[in-house]
Amino acid sequence: MRVLVTGGAGYIGSHTLLELMAQGHDVCVLDNYSNATPEVLNRVRGLSNGNVTDFTGDVRDPAILNRVMQDFRPEAVIHFAGLKAVGESEEKPLLYYDVNVGGTLALLHAMDRVGCKNIIFSSSATVYGEPVYLPYDEAHPTAPMSVYGQSKLMAENILTNWAKATAGTSAVLLRYFNPVGAHHSAKIGEDPKDIPNNLMPFIAQVAVGKRDALTVFGEDYDTPDGTGLRDYIHVVDLARAHVAAINYADKSTGARPFNIGTGQSYSVRDMVAAFERACGSPIKTKQAPRRAGDIAAMQADASRAAAELGWTAEHGLDDMTASTWAWQSANPNGYDN
Ligand code: NAD
Ligand code: UDP
Numbered sequence: 001m002r003v004l005v006t007g008g009a010g011y012i013g014s015h016t017l018l019e020l021m022a023q024g025h026d027v028c029v030l031d032n033y034s035n036a037t038p039e040v041l042n043r044v045r046g047l048s049n050g051n052v053t054d055f056t057g058d059v060r061d062p063a064i065l066n067r068v069m070q071d072f073r074p075e076a077v078i079h080f081a082g083l084k085a086v087g088e089s090e091e092k093p094l095l096y097y098d099v100n101v102g103g104t105l106a107l108l109h110a111m112d113r114v115g116c117k118n119i120i121f122s123s124s125a126t127v128y129g130e131p132v133y134l135p136y137d138e139a140h141p142t143a144p145m146s147v148y149g150q151s152k153l154m155a156e157n158i159l160t161n162w163a164k165a166t167a168g169t170s171a172v173l174l175r176y177f178n179p180v181g182a183h184h185s186a187k188i189g190e191d192p193k194d195i196p197n198n199l200m201p202f203i204a205q206v207a208v209g210k211r212d213a214l215t216v217f218g219e220d221y222d223t224p225d226g227t228g229l230r231d232y233i234h235v236v237d238l239a240r241a242h243v244a245a246i247n248y249a250d251k252s253t254g255a256r257p258f259n260i261g262t263g264q265s266y267s268v269r270d271m272v273a274a275f276e277r278a279c280g281s282p283i284k285t286k287q288a289p290r291r292a293g294d295i296a297a298m299q300a301d302a303s304r305a306a307a308e309l310g311w312t313a314e315h316g317l318d319d320m321t322a323s324t325w326a327w328q329s330a331n332p333n334g335y336d337n
Contacts, residue, residue: 003026003027003077003246004029004069004072004076004116005027007059008029008052008078009031009040009054010031011179011190011235012176012235013078014043015236016243018044018047018183019239020246023243026051027050028053030055030057030059032058035083040188043187043335047183053072055067059079059099060102062106065109069116076116076119076120079121083095083100085148086197093147100155101151104159108158112166117166118246118249119171119172120174120242120245121159123173124149124175125175125176125231125300126144126152127142128298130295131295131297134299136259136298138304145295159173162255163254163255170249170254172249173256173258174245174257175257176238177232178199178230178232178298180324182326182327183235188327189324190235190324199214199268200321201324204328207279207281207329209332213285216268216286217288217294221297223267229298230265230266231265231299232317237314241309245258248309259301259304260305260311262300264299265299272285274317274318279325
C-alpha cells in the first residue's frame with residue numbers, strides 16, 4: 001500500500017517507516033523538521049535499502065498537502081506530526097491546538113480532496129487522565145489533565161466525527177503508553193533536542209555522561225517503591241502496531257481507539273535498575289518532589305489490540321534498556337555526530 005507518514009522523521013515515525021517497508025509498503029514522509037533532522041531519513045534509507053519519498057513542509061499547509069496527495073496518491077495516512085511536550089503545552093496552548101488539532105483538520109481536508117479513506121492517528125494514554133480504575137481499557141472515561149492531552153482528545157473527536165460522516169472511511173486511534181527503546185541497529189533512536197522531559201532519554205544521557213544525575217520526581221506515591229509506575233513499550237513493537245493498524249483500517253470503517261501498551265508496569269526505580277544492568281555502571285539519582293500533573297500509575301489493558309488488530313508487544317524491559325543504551329552509546333550526540 002502507499003502510506004503517507006506525517007512526522008516520519010521523528011522518533012516513532014522513523015521506526016515505523018522501517019516496519020512498513022519491511023512489509024512491502026511504499027512510504028512517503030511529510031515533515032517540517034521542527035523536532036527532527038533529515039539525517040534520520042538517510043539512516044532509514046540505509047537500513048532498508050528502500051525508497052523513501054519525502055516532502056518538507058508543515059502539515060497545516062494546504063498547498064504542500066495538495067502536492068503530496070497529488071504526487072504520491074496515498075491509500076492510507078499515518079499521522080505522527082505534532083507537538084508532544086506536556087509542560088510546553090501549558091505555556092503555549094494556542095500553538096498546541098493549532099498544530100495538533102489544526103494539523104489533523106488540514107490533513108483530513110486534504111485526504112477528502114483526493115478520496116483517501118484510511119488514517120492511523122498517534123493518540124496517547126494521557127487522554128484518560130486520573131485513573132478511575134486500572135488497567136485502563138478503551139471504555140475508561142477520558143479527562144485529560146493537560147493542554148497536550150486535550151489536543152489529542154479533540155483530534156480523536158474530529159477523526160471520529162469524520163469517519164462517521166464520510167462513507168467508507170476508517171480512523172484508527174492508537175493510544176500509546178510510554179514508548180522507549182531504539183532500533184536494534186542502533187542507527188536510529190530518540191534524540192531529544194533540549195533537556196529530556198521523559199525518563200528513559202534522561203537516564204540514557206546520565207549513563208553516557210551528558211547529565212550528572214537523574215532527578216526522581218516523587219518517592220511518596222502509593223506504589224510498591226513509592227515512585228511512579230508506567231507501562232513502557234518498545235518503539236519497535238509500537239511501530240509494528242501501526243502496520244497492524246494499516247491492515248485493520250483497510251478492512252474496516254468507522255473510528256476505533258486501541259490501547260498500545262504491554263499491560264505491565266515498572267517504577268522509576270525499576271527502570272534505573274534495568275538501565276544499570278544494560279550499561280554496566282551505576283546511574284546517579286537525586287530526589288525531588290512530585291512533578292506537577294503526574295499521576296501515580298498507568299497501565300494498559302491491551303486486549304482489544306490483541307483481539308482486533310492481531311498485535312501484541314513482544315519486547316521486554318531488558319530489550320528496551322539494552323537497545324536504548326546501544327543507540328545512546330553509539331550516538332552520544334544523537335544525530336549530530
Ligand atoms: P517526534 O517529535 O520525534 O516526532 C514528531 C515529528 O513531527 C517530528 O519529526 C517533527 O519534526 C514533526 N512535526 C512536528 N510538527 C510538525 C508540523 N506542524 N508539520 C510537519 N511535521 C511536524 O515525536 P514522537 O515521539 O515520534 O511522537 C510522534 C507522535 O506520537 C506525536 O503526535 C506524539 O504526540 C505522539 N505520542 C508520542 C508519545 C511519546 O512519548 N513519544 C506518546 C504518546 C503519543
Ligand atoms: N520521571 C522522573 N524523572 C525524570 C522524568 C520522569 O522521575 O526526569 C518519572 C515521572 O515522574 C513518571 C515516570 O518517570 O513517574 C515517567 O515519566 P515520563 O515523563 O517518561 O512519561 P509520562 O509522565 O508521560 O508518563
